Amino acid sequence: MTGPTRLSVSTQLDNLKSKEQYRQLPPVRHEDQWIILNEQRLLNISSNDYLGLGNETRLQSEFLTHLQQMPESLLPKMGATSSRLLTGNHSQLPLLEQELLDWYKLALSDEQRSTCNKEVLVVNSGYHANIGILPALAKLPLNTLILTDTLIHASLIDGVRLIGSKNKHCSYQRYRHNDMKHLAALIEQASEDIERIIVVTESIFSMDGDRADLKALVNLKAQDPRIELYIDEAHAVGVLGHNGLGLAEETQTLEDIDYLVGTFGKAFASMGAYVICDKSVREWLVNQMRSFIFSTALPPITHCWTRFVLAKMPTLYNLRTHLADLSVRVSQVINADSNVAYQSPIIPYILGDNASAVQKAQQLQQAGFYALPIRPPTVPVGTARIRLVMNAKLTTGDCDRLIEQLTS
Numbered sequence: 001m002t003g004p005t006r007l008s009v010s011t012q013l014d015n016l017k018s019k020e021q022y023r024q025l026p027p028v029r030h031e032d033q034w035i036i037l038n039e040q041r042l043l044n045i046s047s048n049d050y051l052g053l054g055n056e057t058r059l060q061s062e063f064l065t066h067l068q069q070m071p072e073s074l075l076p077k078m079g080a081t082s083s084r085l086l087t088g089n090h091s092q093l094p095l096l097e098q099e100l101l102d103w104y105k106l107a108l109s110d111e112q113r114s115t116c117n118k119e120v121l122v123v124n125s126g127y128h129a130n131i132g133i134l135p136a137l138a139k140l141p142l143n144t145l146i147l148t149d150t151l152i153h154a155s156l157i158d159g160v161r162l163i164g165s166k167n168k169h170c171s172y173q174r175y176r177h178n179d180m181k182h183l184a185a186l187i188e189q190a191s192e193d194i195e196r197i198i199v200v201t202e203s204i205f206s207m208d209g210d211r212a213d214l215k216a217l218v219n220l221k222a223q224d225p226r227i228e229l230y231i232d233e234a235h236a237v238g239v240l241g242h243n244g245l246g247l248a249e250e251t252q253t254l255e256d257i258d259y260l261v262g263t264f265g266k267a268f269a270s271m272g273a274y275v276i277c278d279k280s281v282r283e284w285l286v287n288q289m290r291s292f293i294f295s296t297a298l299p300p301i302t303h304c305w306t307r308f309v310l311a312k313m314p315t316l317y318n319l320r321t322h323l324a325d326l327s328v329r330v331s332q333v334i335n336a337d338s339n340v341a342y343q344s345p346i347i348p349y350i351l352g353d354n355a356s357a358v359q360k361a362q363q364l365q366q367a368g369f370y371a372l373p374i375r376p377p378t379v380p381v382g383t384a385r386i387r388l389v390m391n392a393k394l395t396t397g398d399c400d401r402l403i404e405q406l407t408s
């Protein structure tokens with residue numbers, strides 16, 4: 001290409017470089033839990049493979065044996081070839097949705113289980129879920145106020161944006177990060193003609209690793225029947241809760257959450273996402289959620305792997321406990337506090353300016369750790385950081401070596 005676009009692109013790229021905001025795709029190779037970068041073997045402390053299943057070769061061989069034992073005619077296909085509403089609703093999908101519902105019900109009390117009216121919808125990714133659900137909900141003719149935590153993930157921000165300014169019965173405000181008083185005040189100020197207030201948050205925040213106060217949110221909901229809760233558990237699924245359902249399981253708030261979103265791309269080491277919601281809402285999403293309707297379903301082989309991992313998920317509490325222990329060990333150093341309570345495996349090491357984050361990442365890489373600088377616009381200006389992420393494949397010795405580097 002020649003002409004104005006090319007010229008403008010190269011000027012803007014130079015601009016990103018001068019602000020230390022330029023990104024490149026790293027040429028990485030994976031070998032077991034190691035990442036090979038420029039022929040150097042690095043320990044992975046950057047992915048979201050919290051349970052280490054992405055590199056669990058034994059588990060992967062077990063899956064391949066499972067496939068070999070299937071009759072050829074029933075082998076899951078490598079491509080879905082159309083959206084679920086056409087021919088893409090392969091048999092793996094309804095099976096996965098039923099098994100996810102069974103998993104969800106495992107964590108409910110007997111009484112809750114007997115009255116549970118929830119269903120599961122599987123979609124192609126967390127991004128598809130978050131850009132699709134809110135716009136679909138906003139099509140209902142209800143005066144709606146959407147209140148989001150300021151630090152929600154870009155996919156949720158895009159979901160709000162896609163509602164569009166033409167939608168006159170839907171308004172939007174943000175509350176300060178995890179500030180329940182601010183949220184309560186915004187709810188209090190909501191005018192009387194607001195019929196529905198949807199509160200949107202992540203349960204574990206992707207860049208800060210801290211937790212939303214789900215119990216406080218449920219208490220707020222109990223005080224105002226207009227409130228509905230939309231919780232994105234992308235970083236908590238597999239990691240928290242006895243069965244691995246996430247923070248809502250751990251805090252026993254599952255039943256009070258109206259739109260419970262989880263993803264398979266992180267601790268599940270697969271791809272896809274789900275929303276657990278009221279049966280009728282699921283029907284509405286199937287009819288109105290554009291990112292669901294207008295996208296080819298994931299390959300059935302992927303759903304088959306997700307089902308395989310899901311069957312093991314309730315039993316992986318030893319990995320969850322080990323992960324928690326490692327995370328506390330490292331957080332204690334970063335936060336210089338010996339009484340740090342376990343938040344999550346995501347531990348932000350804030351450097352502030354972009355150049356310092358880049359430099360620290362380089363230092364950690366030289367010392368054998370695959371660390372990456374996270375810079376604006378992914379995080380707010382002035383909070384560039386290394387996002388340290390623990391995974392269950394790490395040993396306490398690995399963490400101690402990391403701590404040595406962080407404190408040197």
Ligand SMILES: Cc1ncc(COP(=O)(O)O)c(C=O)c1O
Pocket residue numbers: 124125126127128130153155202206232234235263264265272273
């Ligand atoms: C909180 C949160 N929600 C959603 C997503 C998107 O999920 P997916 O990778 O499945 O598109 C991410 C991805 O990083 C995330 O951090």
